[in-house]
Amino acid sequence: xxxxxxxxxxxxxxxxxxxxxxxxxxxxxxxxxxxxxxxxxxxxxxxxxxxxxxxxxxxxxxxxxxxxxxxxxxxxxxxxxxxxxxxxxxxxxxxxxxxxxxxxxxxxxxxxxxxxxxxxxxxxxxxxxxxxxxxxxxxxxxxxxxxxxxxxxxxxxxxxxxxxxxxxxxxxxxxxxxxxxxxxxxxxxxxxxxxxxxxxxxxxxxxxxxxxx
Numbered sequence: 001x002x003x004x005x006x007x008x009x010x011x012x013x014x015x016x017x018x019x020x021x022x023x024x025x026x027x028x029x030x031x032x033x034x035x036x037x038x039x040x041x042x043x044x045x046x047x048x049x050x051x052x053x054x055x056x057x058x059x060x061x062x063x064x065x066x067x068x069x070x071x072x073x074x075x076x077x078x079x080x081x082x083x084x085x086x087x088x089x090x091x092x093x094x095x096x097x098x099x100x101x102x103x104x105x106x107x108x109x110x111x112x113x114x115x116x117x118x119x120x121x122x123x124x125x126x127x128x129x130x131x132x133x134x135x136x137x138x139x140x141x142x143x144x145x146x147x148x149x150x151x152x153x154x155x156x157x158x159x160x161x162x163x164x165x166x167x168x169x170x171x172x173x174x175x176x177x178x179x180x181x182x183x184x185x186x187x188x189x190x191x192x193x194x195x196x197x198x199x200x201x202x203x204x205x206x207x208x209x210x211x212x213x
Contacts, residue, residue, distance in 0.1 A: 003034070003037040031077075031078030039096070048106075063099060073092050073128070098136075125148065130148050
């Protein structure tokens with residue numbers, strides 16, 4: 001509401017400094033909030049569903065506070081935002097759509113983050129060509145982070161990292177399984193995991209047998 005108030009007063013002809021003085025906040029914060037509201041308005045004009053953004057506006061504020069995410073969409077610092085102009089360049093419209101989807105989700109996608117503390121992780125991934133490519137392929141934030149880690153590793157270390165990540169994920173999930181043991185989707189996932197583990201074990205056994213021969 002504060003961002004909307006600032007935008008409305010500026011639209012009436014007041015300066016950012018005047019509005020900041022009016023509501024008792026630093027000019028820099030008022031400028032950032034003006035920019036963030038302008039980004040939200042621009043997203044709506046692009047046809048994006050922004051109800052989630054409006055209800056969790058603080059996430060947008062945190063995202064726009066990330067230098068790496070701001071660079072991805074070409075958004076300026078609040079102090080450099082031009083009054084009355086769209087903050088995100090037209091050639092960066094698709095990048096803005098990506099960030100809105102990854103942070104807030106949409107009708108077809110779940111958000112990639114669960115709280116504001118992961119915004120910095122998202123920024124690091126977006127700033128990496130490898131990580132950005134993974135997100136654009138539909139990978140999760142964790143999968144994209146893992147792909148970045150694997151870059152430059154020798155094949156053995158990369159495989160070790162994948163298996164370690166899988167083991168840790170299964171260990172973390174094991175404590176919750178009993179609560180949802182009768183869920184059909186959970187049962188299917190467990191069957192898939194058993195099948196994959198069996199396939200990996202068969203491969204190892206086959207290689208062991210060949211080495212003995």
